[in-house]
Amino acid sequence: MTVKRNILLNPGPATTTDTVKMAQIVPDICPREKEFADILEQLQKDLVRIVHGSDEYTAVLFCGSGTINMDVCLNSLLPANKKILVINNGAYSTRAVEICKCYNLPHIEMKVPVDERPNLAAVEEMLKNNSDIYLVYTTHNETGTGLLNPIREIGELSHRYNCVFTVDTTSTYAMLPIDMEKDCIDFCMASAQKGIMGMTGLSYVVGKTKLIEESKNYPKRSYYCNLYLQYEYFVRYRQMQFTPPVQTIYAARQAIEEFFKEGETQKYQRHARVNEAIHKGLKELGFKEFIKKELQAGLVASAIYPNDKNWDFEKVHDYCYERGFTIYPGKISGMETFRLCSFGAIDVPDIENFFAVFKEALEHYNVAVPVKY
Numbered sequence: 165m166t167v168k169r170n171i172l173l174n175p176g177p178a179t180t181t182d183t184v185k186m187a188q189i190v191p192d193i194c195p196r197e198k199e200f201a202d203i204l205e206q207l208q209k210d211l212v213r214i215v216h217g218s219d220e221y222t223a224v225l226f227c228g229s230g231t232i233n234m235d236v237c238l239n240s241l242l243p244a245n246k247k248i249l250v251i252n253n254g255a256y257s258t259r260a261v262e263i264c265k266c267y268n269l270p271h272i273e274m275k276v277p278v279d280e281r282p283n284l285a286a287v288e289e290m291l292k293n294n295s296d297i298y299l300v301y302t303t304h305n306e307t308g309t310g311l312l313n314p315i316r317e318i319g320e321l322s323h324r325y326n327c328v329f330t331v332d333t334t335s336t337y338a339m340l341p342i343d344m345e346k347d348c349i350d351f352c353m354a355s356a357q358k359g360i361m362g363m364t365g366l367s368y369v370v371g372k373t374k375l376i377e378e379s380k381n382y383p384k385r386s387y388y389c390n391l392y393l394q395y396e397y398f399v400r401y402r403q404m405q406f407t408p409p410v411q412t413i414y415a416a417r418q419a420i421e422e423f424f425k426e427g428e429t430q431k432y433q434r435h436a437r438v439n440e441a442i443h444k445g446l447k448e449l450g451f452k453e454f455i456k457k458e459l460q461a462g463l464v465a466s467a468i469y470p471n472d473k474n475w476d477f478e479k480v481h482d483y484c485y486e487r488g489f490t491i492y493p494g495k496i497s498g499m500e501t502f503r504l505c506s507f508g509a510i511d512v513p514d515i516e517n518f519f520a521v522f523k524e525a526l527e528h529y530n531v532a533v534p535v536k537y
């Protein structure tokens with residue numbers, strides 16, 4: 165059996181290998197069986213290992229898309245009478261602020277322009293002047309633009325002021341090397357359809373076990389999405405509390421095996437060269453990028469729409485889509501962009517093939533090449 169190979173340049177789900185796709189085809193099994201518990205337990209260990217966590221860290225699994233992790237961390241890790249600091253320079257941190265509002269969580273939103281990194285002195289000032297901040301939250305790679313945040317520095321500051329540091333690493337986990345200890349991360353998170361190149365429906369929070377245990381008596385703001393309850397249930401029964409995404413978990417197991425086989429560094433280098441090929445292709449067609457290259461995570465390129473009456477993103481998208489390539493609109497208010505991501509099981513030749521089709525699409529719709537601004 166062969167499956168058509170599509171090149172996904174959208175920010176996840178990403179292109180997967182056939183072996184990961186096929187790993188979902190397994191005999192039916194009840195996830196309460198011991199055989200399945202063994203798989204979950206191994207998965208948990210491997211997820212911690214990917215970010216070099218020692219035995220002081222654990223992984224808590226959830227059935228849901230990546231946003232469930234954000235919801236879980238924000239609603240579960242805040243003691244009564246304490247505040248969250250959200251450092252916001254993009255769409256995903258804005259989502260974190262919306263979650264805080266939804267649960268009425270006391271929070272401070274530190275707004276930073278979407279094309280800039282936060283000023284660390286300002287972060288420190290904020291922590292110094294607000295001793296009731298307990299949780300510091302930021303996004304590693306703001307996937308809406310591709311901006312990389314200085315997590316290690318923010319983590320250090322958080323710890324200096326006795327705060328817990330939570331990072332949304334959904335779009336970097338298993339793509340950029342991450343080290344829990346060295347990067348001063350207490351909690352990070354990801355979803356199986358991104359960095360590990362698995363399927364949708366499985367998400368995980370990796371964090372310090374001690375801090376999860378400390379959260380036992382924090383106010384419970386959700387029944388389904390509570391970190392401690394999900395953690396504790398697994399410790400007790402070696403099962404997820406509620407029905408897990410069974411087939412997605414089989415695929416995740418295969419994907420992780422392939423991650424370790426490829427190697428952290430080799431995989432990172434592959435994403436980097438794919439990203440370079442994307443920059444090169446965009447540049448050759450005259451596209452301008454929204455984020456300065458030195459501020460990018462190296463995983464998402466955000467190109468500005470050209471100033472050409474014939475440019476129509478939808479049409480260009482459809483032209484590429486029909487030929488097996490998916491491109492994606494941007495997520496920046498007040499600025500029209502589209503994104504090309506270097507996630508997934510792809511390499512430089514795929515990008516070269518993409519740009520041949522993309523150029524053809526521009527010519528087909530009479531968009532001037534190189535593009536004009």
Ligand SMILES: *Cc1c(COP(=O)(O)O)cnc(C)c1O
Nearest residue numbers: 229230231256305307332334335
């Ligand atoms: C993809 C992503 C998420 C999760 O989005 P879902 O649509 O819920 O999968 C969260 N944060 C970041 C930074 C992401 O890139």
